[in-house]
């Protein structure tokens with residue numbers, strides 16, 4: 001079955017005023033849909049690969065035939081990254097959204113970064129410096145939390161790392177509201193982070 005656009009798990013306006021409804025509508029309905037359309041087109045003549053989940057596909061990019069590897073890397077990455085991203089955010093004012101982290105991830109952040117403010121600062125500074133389009137990520141490697149960035153739609157999954165938290169710093173994610181001020185978007189974004197989802201993803205890593 002072809003890959004399909006998952007519905008946004010909240011209204012377009014649910015992240016206002018931090019992320020505007022128009023950005024969310026274009027980002028989800030147009031950008032994410034385009035990655036899915038292009039992924040399906042790339043897989044059209046590869047029924048064996050079309051049966052795999054998108055995360056399996058980009059975790060095993062080396063097994064994807066060379067003639068479609070670039071398309072799967074970019075568009076499969078785009079599909080996987082955005083599917084995680086929508087769920088990693090939640091309606092402003094909801095339980096577990098914004099504010100300080102909760103649960104096991106809160107303890108891990110304190111253990112590995114000192115405190116939440118220090119973590120946030122490092123995440124924002126690292127991600128602000130990603131040259132051009134890409135993502136900032138929180139992953140777990142060797143039992144420790146680590147912050148890294150990837151270019152374009154590259155996924156940590158391709159490097160054997162499960163994304164616990166990720167923020168999209170393509171201009172399409174923030175330009176309508178923040179224009180060139182990526183650091184302002186990065187700062188505002190913490191107000192919509194869904195710590196329940198971050199803890200769910202952290203549990204996958206911790207087992």
Ligand code: MN
Pocket residue numbers: 027031082168170172173
């Ligand atoms: Mn995006």
